[in-house]
Amino acid sequence: MTLAAVLPIMVFSPLLGMVVLLFIKKTEEKWIKIVGVLATLPALILAFAAYFHRLAGKSLNDFALSASWIQFGGFKKVSKTLFAVNFELGLNGFTLILIVLTALVSTLAAIAAIYIKKEWKGFFMLFLLLEMGMLGVFTAENLILFFIFFETILIPAFFLIGKWGYFEKEKAAFNFLLYNGVGSAILLIVIMVLFAKTGTTNIDALTNIINDSKATLVSPLSAGAKYGLFIALVIAFGVKLPIFPLHSWMLRAHVQAPTPIVMIHSGILLKIGAYGLIRFGMGIFPEQFKSIAVFIAILGVINILYGAYIALIQTDFKMMLAYSSVSHMGIVLIGLAALNEAGVQGAIFQVISHGLISALLFFLISVFYERTDTTLITNLGGMAKGMPLTAGFLLAGGLASLGLPGMSGFISEFMAFLGLFKVMPIIAAVGTLGIILTAVYLLRTVLGITFGKAHRDFAGVVDLQGIEFVPVVTLMLFIVVIGVFPSVLSIPLQTTLKTIMLGLGG
Incomplete structure (x- = not known):
């Protein structure tokens, strides 16, 4: 197998699992779950193989794949690349660590499907389709292919929330579809305009054409048009991140989605918004991004403070985690707004760190829910007595989320704020209030659950067991490793960071 074949095999390997599931009777719960989990392993193995390939000092260009796909109009005689859409997959440092995150969380979420109570075959068919879409989004090297994979995610996610979710699952699913559908429509308009004006949707080619004043375009693209396209991109991916006030759909999805899907939603799907802002917003339109950096920083601080304050007054653990996600995504925004290496690196670290921490915390609250049928903070008091192992991991996860040194949350927050303090000290100082609020609401919640007043008899309550570990x-383990050895992320990111800073003129 050549290295160029790795990415298509990785991206489409979940489809093989779907084919196998077609031949298993829907009553065979055990085999359906085994196949569902095993089908996620090829992507996980290949993702780590690519990671160690890069760690060995080898180029990620070895994995690049480009094949003729679609040719629009009669331009082939003029140029083979003009209005041609190739099937292009590739990796860079940023997409590599996102692929590893996606494959890892997908496998662990498939294991978490032990909590699914019905129609396992349909669940895993849609789950594997969702994983394929996520892997495709991060490896696509042209905007049309990116959009196809992006839309592929929406369909299974809608049904997975709407059918296997909790009490208000249908409302949460339709809100998810409505907001993300609007974001997708805006994104499609941007892609079509760029394609019509430049004759290409290749991401690297677009980056060069848009930022080269001497480049020849099919049709002139004015400064105002560039700015308009950039703002549209910010809105499209701002829905996904989410940026306040485009966040309400995410709260319902976090609370109502079943355990495996909320792990993926908080751990990966939100990160597509950050990926889009960095790869397309900052990459293709660096000048426009620089022009509104202060505004992005202010939005980031609003996210941090608003999310933290509302999380502080929540009585339901899931809702608290949902608002916590809003707050933590604000750290991504302030890191990007800093426009320096420390800030951008902190933002990317925060993307990975939050993906791991949120997946962990949502899984743990699901463990509590399976035993107690509640996610109310007051009703979960005293869990250190009834479920000491689960409570201990919850405390560790909470400390990671508030940025305890030695864990991934600390290094990401530190670098993001360090980057912003260098250029916008006043805005950064206001943002640090969010760190204080984060410590308050997380310690209040976690200590209330672990050592608070018990409202139940813990006789018969089972702690973490078996595959739940x-x-x-x-x-x-990954949270601690990144916190202690941040080089596991910084080494693959070196080339990507240099490219981003070069584009920003830094």
């Missing part, structure tokens, strides 16, 4: 221990 796999997601918990694995995620905790």
